Amino acid sequence: MSESIQIQTISRTDSGTLYGKPGLDLLLVQTSLCRAVIARQGAQLLEFQAAGCEPLLWLSPKACFEPGEPVRGGIPLCLPWFGINNQDPEKPKHGLVRTEPWQLASGKELEGGEVELVFTYRHPGSELFSAPFFCTMTMRLGRELELHLELENRAGEATEYSWAWHTYFPVDDVREIEVRGLENTEYLDKTRELERFTQEGVLTFPGEVDRVFENAPEQQQIINGDAITARSENCHTVIAWNPGAELSATLEDVGDHYREYVCVEHGNAFANSWQLESRQTATASLRLTR
Numbered sequence: 473m474s475e476s477i478q479i480q481t482i483s484r485t486d487s488g489t490l491y492g493k494p495g496l497d498l499l500l501v502q503t504s505l506c507r508a509v510i511a512r513q514g515a516q517l518l519e520f521q522a523a524g525c526e527p528l529l530w531l532s533p534k535a536c537f538e539p540g541e542p543v544r545g546g547i548p549l550c551l552p553w554f555g556i557n558n559q560d561p562e563k564p565k566h567g568l569v570r571t572e573p574w575q576l577a578s579g580k581e582l583e584g585g586e587v588e589l590v591f592t593y594r595h596p597g598s599e600l601f602s603a604p605f606f607c608t609m610t611m612r613l614g615r616e617l618e619l620h621l622e623l624e625n626r627a628g629e630a631t632e633y634s635w636a637w638h639t640y641f642p643v644d645d646v647r648e649i650e651v652r653g654l655e656n657t658e659y660l661d662k663t664r665e666l667e668r669f670t671q672e673g674v675l676t677f678p679g680e681v682d683r684v685f686e687n688a689p690e691q692q693q694i695i696n697g698d699a700i701t702a703r704s705e706n707c708h709t710v711i712a713w714n715p716g717a718e719l720s721a722t723l724e725d726v727g728d729h730y731r732e733y734v735c736v737e738h739g740n741a742f743a744n745s746w747q748l749e750s751r752q753t754a755t756a757s758l759r760l761t762r
């Protein structure tokens with residue numbers, strides 16, 4: 473990363489040094505409030521742990537760290553399309569920014585001791601996605617984790633963007649947990665050709681679960697011993713995903729480890745996708761805490 477960082481609580485490292493698998497440049501943040509690891513690729517948080525708390529994010533022990541390949545765990549940002557591309561299913565799943573290098577625009581310490589990192593990504597327009605756009609992702613790393621996204625449509629015409637922070641949360645056994653905050657909300661079931669159902673009671677994960685909740689409430693809690701709380705602003709879609717035993721056996725970077733995580737993702741996809749006029753900017757944020 474060529475950008476200048478002037479504080480000692482942020483250091484540069486790489487995936488070879490931290491995980492024994494060379495390939496990606498990383499930033500390590502260590503303060504009295506927290507420890508975090510961020511990949512420049514995708515501006516992807518890989519680890520976050522507030523002092524005195526359990527880790528907030530799950531990173532697969534089988535994750536690969538190859539440039540241009542998605543990293544399984546942490547918080548990849550899926551954008552400018554979420555899931556399978558509607559126009560062309562052959563395009564990569566979950567858009568393009570998660571596998572591209574971002575720029576670190578600034579890194580500083582705030583008065584309360586939090587570290588604030590600002591990453592940017594400029595898409596010039598390409599065969600994969602013709603509309604140019606500009607993304608800014610701000611991370612505030614303290615006792616809590618705060619993410620803020622700003623997306624500007626730089627195309628000459630209105631463009632649709634769908635996206636999500638694909639958050640992987642660690643759990644003891646996914647089959648034993650519950651997710652609260654989605655009761656009585658309608659969802660599209662990706663395991664049943666997007667058929668629409670209503671979530672009766674709290675959400676559990678007895679097997680494969682892949683549900684898209686449109687117009688979802690702002691707050692969810694993952695209950696597994698101490699709760700993880702996710703609270704969002706201007707994120708109207710929540711996606712809940714765990715592959716279960718059978719599907720995970722086909723995912724090289726998951727395997728038996730599927731029991732150790734749950735994804736409760738926040739963004740704007742399906743009916744909540746952003747329609748941005750030329751030069752229009754939209755923003756959203758997410759706050760995670762234990």
Ligand SMILES: O=P(O)(O)OC[C@H]1O[C@@H](O)[C@H](O)[C@@H](O)[C@@H]1O
Binds near residue numbers: 737
């Ligand atoms: O393996 P990927 O591309 O990271 O996607 C993982 C999962 O991401 C979830 O968000 C989707 O709802 C699932 O359908 C998908 O399988």
